[in-house]
Structures are given as structure tokens and as C-alpha cells.
Amino acid sequence: MEPKRWDVFICHVSEDIEYIQQLKEALVREKIDVFFAKDELSWGCELHRVINDGLRYSKYGLVVLSKQFVEKCSKWTSTELSSLHSKSRLSSQDCILPVWKKDITEVEVGNFDMTLVGIKALKEEDMSVDQMAMELKKKLRKTGTCWGCKSSEFLWNTHSDYSPVDNSPVDSLHTTLL
Numbered sequence: 485m486e487p488k489r490w491d492v493f494i495c496h497v498s499e500d501i502e503y504i505q506q507l508k509e510a511l512v513r514e515k516i517d518v519f520f521a522k523d524e525l526s527w528g529c530e531l532h533r534v535i536n537d538g539l540r541y542s543k544y545g546l547v548v549l550s551k552q553f554v555e556k557c558s559k560w561t562s563t564e565l566s567s568l569h570s571k572s573r574l575s576s577q578d579c580i581l582p583v584w585k586k587d588i589t590e591v592e593v594g595n596f597d598m599t600l601v602g603i604k605a606l607k608e609e610d611m612s613v614d615q616m617a618m619e620l621k622k623k624l625r626k627t628g629t630c631w632g633c634k635s636s637e638f639l640w641n642t643h644s645d646y647s648p649v650d651n652s653p654v655d656s657l658h659t660t661l662l
Contacts, residue, residue, distance in 0.1 A: 489542070490543070495561060497556050547581065582606070
């Protein structure tokens with residue numbers, strides 16, 4: 485039996501849940517299949533296994549960085565982020581998609597994880613959650629994979645190389661390769 489696949493895994497802290505819910509709803513409106521732990525867990529589920537499956541079978545990991553994220557640095561968010569870094573190295577594909585909330589600075593991100601400063605990020609101060617969802621849909625369209633999309637507009641090729649979205653309102657400051 486083929487495992488369930490998701491377009492994106494959302495890595496976040498519970499303190500940002502209101503923003504995360506808005507972002508998740510915007511992604512779902514764009515027919516993007518979202519792994520959101522709260523939705524995937526049911527009574528008796530083994531949390532570690534469910535999270536691991538979400539990380540393994542999601543095309544991208546959307547990491548929502550905020551002051552709370554870097555200050556809390558919980559066991560779960562650290563493990564999820566570390567797993568996403570490993571997935572990027574093993575697959576030779578950029579799968580970490582950072583979103584910076586308004587309350588976080590480049591210095592704070594760098595102090596938390598220098599590698600995240602070198603990844604192009606979307607910023608809450610520059611884009612709405614709806615615009616971010618449209619950017620992700622463009623990225624999925626370019627790579628030819630969108631597990632949540634039921635339309636023939638997408639190619640179902642899981643071995644496509646990452647291709648950055650062109651002409652997007654993304655902050656170009658964070659494009660340095662490490």
C-alpha cells in the first residue's frame with residue numbers, strides 16, 4: 485500500500501498557533517495537502533511515528549520562525565528541523581521553506597541556526613498567508629508534484645529537481661549559499 489503523501493509539513497511552536505491556523509487554511513484553499521500534526525493525530529496514535537511519517541512523506545517542510553520558536557527550541561521543533569536538514573542533504577533537494585514572522589530578525593535566526601539565514605525566506609511583514617500559499621503552489625507546479633491537487637494541471641513526477649520560483653515577491657536578501 486502506498487503511504488499517504490503531503491505537499492508540506494508545518495514545523496512550528498504551539499505559541500504561534502493562531503498564525504499557523506491562518507497559514508494552514510490558506511494552503512488548503514490552494515488545494516495544497518498539509519501535514520499538520522494536530523489533524524493527523526488520533527487517540528492511541530504514537531506521536532513520534534506520526535511526526536516521522538509526516539516528515540518523511542512531505543515534499544517540503546515549512547518552518548515558521550518566530551521569537552517563540554527560537555526561544556522555546558523544544559525537543560519536537562529541534563527534531564523536526566534537524567530531520568528536514570537531513571532530508572535536504574539525503575535528497576539533494578532544498579526542502580526547507582522558512583517563513584519569518586514579524587517578530588524575528590536575521591540576527592536572531594542566525595544565532596539559532598546559521599544555515600537558515602542562507603535559505604530564501606518568505607516574511608510575514610511582506611506577504612499575507614494567501615500570498616505565501618500561492619507561492620508554494622507555484623513551487624509545487626514548477627517541481628511537478630502536488631499531492632493535494634486533484635487536477636491534471638500537475639505532473640506527477642516525484643523525482644523532479646527543485647526549481648526556484650521566478651518573479652515572486654520573495655525577499656531576495658536570503659539567497660546566499662553556504
